Amino acid sequence: MKCTCGTNIPKARLQMGYKNCTQCSTTDKYGVVNIIYHKTGNTVQVMDRKTAEEVNKLGDRKRFGSVLKRSTGGGYNPKKTKTGCSTSIIGSESLYNEVGEKAMLMFEVNGLNAALSILDKAVKDCCISDLQSAKLKRMFTALEYSI
Numbered sequence: 637m638k639c640t641c642g643t644n645i646p647k648a649r650l651q652m653g654y655k656n657c658t659q660c661s662t663t664d665k666y667g668v669v670n671i672i673y674h675k676t677g678n679t680v681q682v683m684d685r686k687t688a689e690e691v692n693k694l695g696d697r698k699r700f701g702s703v704l705k706r707s708t709g710g711g712y713n714p715k716k717t718k719t720g721c722s723t724s725i726i727g728s729e730s731l732y733n734e735v736g737e738k739a740m741l742m743f744e745v746n747g748l749n750a751a752l753s754i755l756d757k758a759v760k761d762c763c764i765s766d767l768q769s770a771k772l773k774r775m776f777t778a779l780e781y782s783i
Contacts, residue, residue, distance in 0.1 A: 669695075669782060673744070683782050691782060694775035727765035735764050736772055748780040 637645050639657040654661070667688025668680040683691075735758040743751035755769045755776075764772075 691778045731763045751776045
């Protein structure tokens, strides 16, 4: 059988009930999100393309590096802060990355509520801003509901 564009439609596609070729199809493509359980235990979650693009954008490694990488120190330590908090530290990229990695590890091990409590504590301790916390919360919530 031929499609309206003149291309031959494969038998397998016809058996699934399609009446046009893949080029003329109006069905949306699927997207995937990489789920990293461990360095050798990875899989993908298939979902609609729009949600997959949003989750992948929010969880882009450029934002907070490998989830498995552990910080070697040098980050913000609230115990060393004498009084108040410095606005030059709140929301820095390195602290955002550090908190994001810690929250992702908690998310993978203990779930959404554990990750959200890490973010709430980081805001309270003036490590990250409310805006940064909201971005990370949206990412974790999207990941939770896509699984």
